[in-house]
Amino acid sequence: MNRTLVPLVLVSLLLPAAGCGSVTQTATSSPSPSGTVTTAPADPVATPTPTPSAVPAGLLPPTSTKEIEVDRPIDTQPTVTGARFAEHQGFDRVVIDLSGEVPGYTARWVPELLQDGSGDRVNVKGGAYLRLTLTPAVAHTEAGTPTWKGGPIFQAKLGNVQNVVKIGDFEGVVSVGVVLDRKAPFRVLEQKSPNRLVVDIAH
Template identity: 60%
Template sequence: MRPSSPSGVRPPRLRVAVHLAGLAALAVLTACGPATQTAMSGGPPASRSSSEDPREDSSGDPVGEAPEDSYEDQGPSGGSTTSGGSTSTSTSEVDVDRDDMEPAVVTSVRYAAHDTYDRVVIDLDGDVPGYNVKWVDEFVQDGSGRPIDVRGGAYLQITLFPAHAHDENGVPTWKGGPVYPADLDNLTDVVRTGDFEGRVGIGLVLARQAAFQIQEQGGPNRLVLDVAH
């Protein structure tokens, strides 16, 4: 593990296919961060297991509060700019590549409901790595390819690379799971889909399709994803 860069976040090279479909339903929302998307899918039945409550951070504070997350408390829609870059919202895949960096370590994944969107915060030790966000038909385990037994109306897959969810001794740094019940307005479960060959998979099980945005934040480094209700 290596410390954050002085700026907190390395500038990305983005390959983001942006289509502005579906924004009318989100006109009441405002945003902040580098890129965002959405699509539909279906999937299989559910199993749940969790040893912690990721809706609170290590101090016991709720994840969704704006002061803790260090930026305006706004959801998917497009319009404002943060230290992570400009924002757009659509229904397309997000793909950010970062080469020649040490793997980041996922230390926790937290979530909380807001008035018009649900927020997921991926806490990182190290620089923000590359990431891919896309809609899939189902979640499968990295490596084995076996389907993961969860049920929802839509499935959003986040893959971080290079990244680990364990320390140098192989001890998990993102504990619990692999299915973490969320029971929010749209986000029903968070799933650890893998920690394999320098890639960490995080699946969001949603009740319904909705636009989303993902943004990079520093001090400490983290990825923040907001998905509309």
């Protein structure tokens, strides 16, 4: 008797936990003036990134464009280990992965992205720029080895988020630039297990 065996392939996709938490947020003043030093164009680096945490059903797109500032003094500065991004219904999500506690942070609109320390302009084009600053935080080991690999420009090409850029790891401050197609409402959430900072930006 002839039998035909049909191979089955099972693909499993593991996603991080989807717990969301919110924090007290305060609108800040206008961003600091920009510098004028320019650098040679940086070639964007397309780096495969894991999918961000699953979005809870019924989570609507953000509705406020107000800048955010959260002050949180902590004893031990956390380490930024990477960034992830994905498109969801009505908004894009950028996740900053952390080893350690969630630090204080700001989210501010800026006219262009400038590198921390040098003040050099990051040559990326967009319709709007959102600058995230985490403090205290680092993105390297004690030996100076980067803990957030790749970049500095990560191509996203989502509904609104075009690029995510490493723009600073300097004197206990880690800065991340989000290059957008247009200015839009956003929110910042804190998530646990593992700790991470989540930025949702409407399309």
